[in-house]
Amino acid sequence: MSVWSDIILFTVDLLALFGVYLIINISLNIQRGFAGIPNFGLMFAIAGGAYITGAVATRLALVMLGMHTNLDPIFDNIPVLSKVDPLLQSQSLTSIALMIILLIIGAIFGAILGLIQLGPAIRLREDYLAITLLAFAEMINVIAVAYKPFIGGITGVQVPDVFAWSGEYRFYIATAAILVVAAISYVYAEFLGRSPLGRTMKAIRENEVAAMALGKNLVKYRAIAMVIGSAFCGMAGVLWTLYGDTVTPTYHRFYWTFLPWLMVLLGGLGNNKGALLGTLVFTVLDKLIIYYKHSLAGMLPFDVVWLDQVLLGLITAIILIYRPQGLLEEKPYVPKELEAKLKSIEKK
Amino acid sequence: MLKVKNLNSGYGKLHVLYDVSLECEKGEIISVIGPNGAGKTTLLNSIFGIANIYSGSITIDGKETTRLPAYVISRMGVAYVLQMLNVFAQLTVEENLRISAAYSKVKDINKATEKIYEIFPILRERKKQLVGTLSGGERQMLAISIGLIRNPKILLLDEPTAGLMPLYVKMIANKIKEIRDMRGISIILVEQNVQKALELANKVYVLVSGQIIFKGSPSELKEKHEIMKLYLGVGE
Amino acid sequence: MFGIGLPTIVGGLTWSALLSLMGIGITLLYRTTKVPNFAHASFVTTGVYASFTLSLLGFHPYWGILAGFILTGLEALLLFYSILEPLRRRKSSVFILMIGTLAFDILFYGILNIYADYLQTVFKASARAVYLAPKDFSIMGIPGIMFMSLGMLVISVLGLYLLLNRTTVGIALKACMENTALAQTIGVNVSLMLMLSWFIAGGIAGISGALLPMYIETSPDIGVLLVAEMFCVSILGGLEQVYGAPLGGFLMGFAEVVLTSWLASEVGPWIISYTPLLPLGAMALTLIFIPKGLATIKIRRREG
Ligand SMILES: Nc1ncnc2c1ncn2[C@@H]1O[C@H](COP(=O)(O)OP(=O)(O)O)[C@@H](O)[C@H]1O
Ligand SMILES: [Mg+2]
Numbered sequence: 103m104s105v106w107s108d109i110i111l112f113t114v115d116l117l118a119l120f121g122v123y124l125i126i127n128i129s130l131n132i133q134r135g136f137a138g139i140p141n142f143g144l145m146f147a148i149a150g151g152a153y154i155t156g157a158v159a160t161r162l163a164l165v166m167l168g169m170h171t172n173l174d175p176i177f178d179n180i181p182v183l184s185k186v187d188p189l190l191q192s193q194s195l196t197s198i199a200l201m202i203i204l205l206i207i208g209a210i211f212g213a214i215l216g217l218i219q220l221g222p223a224i225r226l227r228e229d230y231l232a233i234t235l236l237a238f239a240e241m242i243n244v245i246a247v248a249y250k251p252f253i254g255g256i257t258g259v260q261v262p263d264v265f266a267w268s269g270e271y272r273f274y275i276a277t278a279a280i281l282v283v284a285a286i287s288y289v290y291a292e293f294l295g296r297s298p299l300g301r302t303m304k305a306i307r308e309n310e311v312a313a314m315a316l317g318k319n320l321v322k323y324r325a326i327a328m329v330i331g332s333a334f335c336g337m338a339g340v341l342w343t344l345y346g347d348t349v350t351p352t353y354h355r356f357y358w359t360f361l362p363w364l365m366v367l368l369g370g371l372g373n374n375k376g377a378l379l380g381t382l383v384f385t386v387l388d389k390l391i392i393y394y395k396h397s398l399a400g401m402l403p404f405d406v407v408w409l410d411q412v413l414l415g416l417i418t419a420i421i422l423i424y425r426p427q428g429l430l431e432e433k434p435y436v437p438k439e440l441e442a443k444l445k446s447i448e449k450k
Numbered sequence: 451m452l453k454v455k456n457l458n459s460g461y462g463k464l465h466v467l468y469d470v471s472l473e474c475e476k477g478e479i480i481s482v483i484g485p486n487g488a489g490k491t492t493l494l495n496s497i498f499g500i501a502n503i504y505s506g507s508i509t510i511d512g513k514e515t516t517r518l519p520a521y522v523i524s525r526m527g528v529a530y531v532l533q534m535l536n537v538f539a540q541l542t543v544e545e546n547l548r549i550s551a552a553y554s555k556v557k558d559i560n561k562a563t564e565k566i567y568e569i570f571p572i573l574r575e576r577k578k579q580l581v582g583t584l585s586g587g588e589r590q591m592l593a594i595s596i597g598l599i600r601n602p603k604i605l606l607l608d609e610p611t612a613g614l615m616p617l618y619v620k621m622i623a624n625k626i627k628e629i630r631d632m633r634g635i636s637i638i639l640v641e642q643n644v645q646k647a648l649e650l651a652n653k654v655y656v657l658v659s660g661q662i663i664f665k666g667s668p669s670e671l672k673e674k675h676e677i678m679k680l681y682l683g684v685g686e
Numbered sequence: 687m688f689g690i691g692l693p694t695i696v697g698g699l700t701w702s703a704l705l706s707l708m709g710i711g712i713t714l715l716y717r718t719t720k721v722p723n724f725a726h727a728s729f730v731t732t733g734v735y736a737s738f739t740l741s742l743l744g745f746h747p748y749w750g751i752l753a754g755f756i757l758t759g760l761e762a763l764l765l766f767y768s769i770l771e772p773l774r775r776r777k778s779s780v781f782i783l784m785i786g787t788l789a790f791d792i793l794f795y796g797i798l799n800i801y802a803d804y805l806q807t808v809f810k811a812s813a814r815a816v817y818l819a820p821k822d823f824s825i826m827g828i829p830g831i832m833f834m835s836l837g838m839l840v841i842s843v844l845g846l847y848l849l850l851n852r853t854t855v856g857i858a859l860k861a862c863m864e865n866t867a868l869a870q871t872i873g874v875n876v877s878l879m880l881m882l883s884w885f886i887a888g889g890i891a892g893i894s895g896a897l898l899p900m901y902i903e904t905s906p907d908i909g910v911l912l913v914a915e916m917f918c919v920s921i922l923g924g925l926e927q928v929y930g931a932p933l934g935g936f937l938m939g940f941a942e943v944v945l946t947s948w949l950a951s952e953v954g955p956w957i958i959s960y961t962p963l964l965p966l967g968a969m970a971l972t973l974i975f976i977p978k979g980l981a982t983i984k985i986r987r988r989e990g
Contacts, residue, residue: 140781222970228781229722233921234973237914237966244966248959356910360788367785404803408796415793422786423772462777498871524873532868540864541857549861552854553873596872 112393114277120385121280122342126362127369127377128287129334132294135372136303137327140232142355143219143239144362147332149353150215151208151339153246156253156349159204159261160186166196176251179259186262194267201264201279201344205337212336215242216328224321239355246351258350261343276345283341287334291374294330303327304372364418370427451476451636452497452604457506459496465504466492467660474604474653477634479626481651481668483641485681489660490640491533494606497638498530499523510604525554529597533608533640536593539582543573543592546581547599554600566595569625587618594622598629605629605637612642619646626650644682648672656681694947696832700901702939703835707894708912709919709931710842711887716925717863718883719774721783725765726916727909728794729888732758733895734904735801738816742809747818747900748834754896755889762888765790766881774877799906817903831900838897842890843932849886850928859883863928918965922972938965 126148133139160175163186173182190197223234246252253259268275294300303323343349361384369380388410395406452474460466466489474480482490495501497508499520508516515523524530538546547566551559567574570591576584581592590610597605607626611619623646630637641647648654648668656664656671658681664671671677678684708730715723736757737750769786778786805813823830849856861869862879870876898904919938923930946961 222973226973229720229784230921230925230973232781232784233722233917234969237918237969240914241963241966244960244962248956356792360792363785363788403807404800408799408803411792411796411799413796415789415791415796418789418792419769419786422778422782422789423769423776426776426778426782500867500870519875520870521873521875524871530871532871535865536868536871538861538864538868541860545857549854549857549874550872553858600872 111273112389114273116385116389118273118277118280118345119389120381121277121284122338122345123362123365123385124284124378124381125280125287125334125338125341126358127366127381128284128291128374129331129338130362130366131372131374131377132291132334133327133331134366136295136300137324138228138303139220139235139324139328139331140228141235141328141331142232142359142363143235143237144335145353145355145358146219146235146239146242147212147215147335148339148342148358149239149242149246149351151212151336152343152349152353153242153253153339153351154208154211154336155204155261155340155343156259158207159200159343160259162203163190163200163262166200167193176254176259179254183260183262187266190262190264191266197264197267200262204264204340204344205283208336208340209333210336212339213329213333215336216332217325219332220325220328224324236355236359239359243351243353253349253351256351258348258352260348263347264344280341280345283337287337288374288378295374299323299326361414364414367418368421451478451511452638453507453509454493454497455507455509457493457496457508458504459492459501459506460504461492461501465660466501467496469506470657470660470662472655472662474636474638476603476636477630478652479630479637479639479650481639481641481647481654482657483644483647483654483682484657486642488657490657491608492660493657494530494608494638494640497523497606498528521553524600527555527600527603528606529600529602529604530606531593531597531608531610533612537581537584537589537596540580542578542580543584544577546592546596547573550596551599556599556601562599562601566599569598569629570595587614587621590614590618590622591625594625594629601633602635605635606640607637608640609642610639611646619643623650644678644684690944690948692828694944696828697947698940698943700829700832700835700939701943702936703832703839704894704897704901704935705915705919705939706839706932706935707835707842707890707897708916709923709935710846711891712916712920713923713925713928713931714846714883714887714890716920717928718859718880719770719783720780721770721787722917723887724784724788724913725762725791725794726891727913728791728798729758729761729891729909730895730898730912730916731798731904731906731909732761732794733892734816734898734908735798735813735895735906736892737818737896738811738813738899739805741818741821742805742811747821747896750896751834751838751893754892756892758892758895759885759889761794761892762884763881765888766884770880770884771877795906795910802906814905815903816899816905818899819901822900829900831897834900835894835897838893839932842893843929846886846928855879855882915962915965918969921969922965938968941965941968 126144130141130144133141157176160179160182164171164175164182167186167189169185169189171182171185175182219235219238223231226234247256265272265276265279365380365384366377367380368383369376369378391410398406454470454472457467457470458465470493472480472493482493484490492501496503499515499518499522503516507514510526510528513526515526541549544563547563548559551562556562572588573592573595576588581589584592594607594610610626611622614622626637626639627650629635639647639650648671651668654664654666654668654671655662656677663681664674664677708726711729712723712726715721733750733754736754737747740749740753741747765787769790770783773783773786802813805811819829819831825833850860851857858869858874859879859882861872862874862876866876869879895909898908915938919934920931921934922937923932923934941964942961946958946964949957
């Protein structure tokens with residue numbers, strides 16, 4: 103293989119990771135940045151989207167392709183897929199429809215999980231809320247491992263390859279799909295930030311005590327932000343599963359909760375551009391470390407991946423202490439008409 | 451004794467006090483009065499090293515204390531009775547007194563505690579009780595005692611009579627005078643209750659929007675009708 | 687009775703004591719610094735590797751209790767001085783402090799893994815599956831770890847009680863927990879008190895970690911795996927109560943070991959794989975039904 107194609111593959115893989123994390127980080131921004139929910143259990147909805155894909159994708163493909171089988175799509179996963187995949191490969195429209203339906207299912211499932219997770223904790227103070235959300239998120243792996251009919255227990259399942267129709271461009275198309283959803287989530291978050299709803303949520307975040315006086319409204323806005331954010335997280339889980347066309351119940355809070363937090367903190371909380379920048383910096387760093395670690399391997403008496411963690415911890419501590427506002431500071435949004443008015447007042 | 455010179459201070463970016471100067475001699479009671487939010491508490495916080503000081507100086511007996519941490523200033527003989535939450539509700543009355551004495555220069559803690567009980571006999575009766583169970587007036591006496599037991603040179607009192615029943619207001623006012631006469635302590639008394647402040651003080655400062663707009667004796671202030679009326683809401 | 691044998695009871699007691707030891711520090715730190723400490727995960731793991739290292743060097747693993755206490759205490763001080771004090775001085779929110787402890791935890795997770803790899807390659811020790819129970823003593827067939835963990839719990843709780851109620855420093859610490867501003871006015875060096883609480887809390891977590899490989903197989907991941915449960919223990923007992931953690935620990939420990947073993951014999955062994963749901967579920971129920979004393983802010987409903 104030429105260096106060129108190496109670089110292209112590296113970039114495509116990087117963009118896929120970037121896209122998935124961007125969706126997650128935007129949704130974290132909506133939850134924390136807009137509504138003040140310290141969601142330390144992001145993984146719940148992400149893993150939810152991934153696992154529900156594993157649970158229903160093959161069944162759905164069977165229905166959509168009009169196929170019948172006596173085999174179980176989970177327990178006889180491989181034999182079933184060996185019949186589904188070839189047929190799906192020749193039907194690009196069905197493949198795309200399947201992907202869209204799965205995204206919708208993932209979004210709905212993610213939103214429901216978000217509500218379940220937030221339910222008992224919705225009135226709690228920030229720190230308690232964070233711990234509760236984290237603890238809840240841990241449950242999904244316990245269930246996915248213990249209840250085998252869900253996604254086949256610890257070994258997980260494969261899902262139909264919805265990008266197989268694109269042949270040798272499979273990873274390009276898959277990455278493009280991820281980036282499209284990421285772009286939609288970014289635009290949506292920008293729109294939300296300027297809408298009255300978004301601005302109300304920010305007001306609540308700024309002043310929890312005053313927001314308390316709003317009573318039920320606080321609960322309502324927290325719930326809305328959680329539903330929106332979790333729906334996006336669910337879609338991220340779906341996309342990541344379809345990208346690799348396999349899922350195992352090993353989603354870990356380090357990668358799917360803590361990393362997003364660090365990225366958003368790096369970029370600057372409550373700021374979509376910051377989320378974008380933070381995600382980019384982190385994913386590039388991460389991929390480069392993985393790319394170069396092979397050259398270091400063997401020279402050190404330990405696995406190089408751990409340097410990743412040491413570095414991440416250090417970077418985060420340094421950001422917190424020396425640049426707590428992140429790379430990009432949040433700027434209040436002022437509607438254009440208002441800005442014009444303010445300027446005319448200033449002139450006088 | 452205590453000299454504050456051209457003090458500018460506040461909290462973070464919030465500038466509260468502008469060029470405030472103040473002096474207090476040994477055995478004097480200085481009253482600082484002014485409307486809510488004027489910066490009275492901030493003045494005490496600055497003296498005690500809790501607020502951020504931008505410029506100016508604070509000296510105690512000629513020694514610069516401007517940027518020392520609170521616990522050092524406290525060990526130099528300054529006792530501060532906070533406006534609110536000024537007693538440890540989860541400790542007993544006696545624990546409150548002893549812990550304060552233990553972190554001061556007082557040698558004989560038992561004797562010091564005994565002296566406090568002589569000034570406020572009601573506290574002796576309550577000594578084994580958790581402070582959470584005391585009445586408002588009793589708490590305020592304990593709060594003053596926590597400061598007093600440290601045998602301070604300077605006592606900072608932030609609205610010690612606010613929200614108390616008239617009976618307690620009178621009693622605490624008398625005790626403050628008694629303490630000054632007995633021990634020759636300098637007291638800086640922040641008050642909303644203008645009448646009480648004028649009655650007790652040797653010197654009065656009026657603080658409005660972070661600036662000193664009057665300095666003089668209580669009788670001089672009483673002549674300044676517009677200040678009394680405009681800023682302190684007293685008189686016609 | 688109910689088909690519960692002696693080993694189950696012994697296991698329940700041991701696990702409860704270990705969980706309590708882990709929870710005490712979280713509660714103590716919550717009371718003094720107001721921060722939910724995520725670094726408790728690596729504190730516990732540090733204790734594990736303290737006793738493992740000593741056993742590699744030929745000492746009895748129980749010497750790890752002392753080593754774990756000191757080492758982890760120092761680790762906690764490092765966290766306090768390198769991250770929390772600078773943040774506290776800039777008046778960062780509790781939330782930022784919490785992320786600070788998380789950053790420290792991730793850093794130490796990496797370091798502990800590097801250390802385990804190092805032991806593995808240099809000493810050829812099985813440092814990624816640490817199980818030291820074969821070195822344990824036993825009294826009348828009961829493994830020593832039960833006595834040691836219960837004993838350490840009693841010593842820790844009693845020590846904490848005596849410190850907080852009988853010594854000046856302890857009363858000052860209690861004063862700091864209640865009202866930092868006021869403690870400052872009476873001349874208490876608050877930052878010194880916080881430091882003390884971090885050393886103690888870290889030390890006790892280290893003790894629990896040092897004991898852990900005598901009861902279960904551990905790895906560099908053990909702290910990360912248990913941290914959610916540690917928080918459950920603390921919250922169940924009530925984060926506002928210094929002595930709440932043992933209550934939570936015993937409830938949780940018994941539920942996990944004894945209740946599960948009973949359910950497995952009554953319902954079927956498949957239920958065992960759902961055990962990890964217990965602490966999480968218990969915590970959710972606590973928050974829904976008895977949030978009192980849990981430092982919750984209840985949102986006032988408008989009347990009418
Ligand atoms: N701890 C604090 N942090 C930030 N701002 C404060 C703090 N305490 C008081 N302020 C602000 O400082 C100003 C002066 O308050 P204060 O000194 O308490 O006034 P007073 O005691 O005269 O009522 C007010 O605007 C108040 O909001
Ligand atoms: Mg005040």
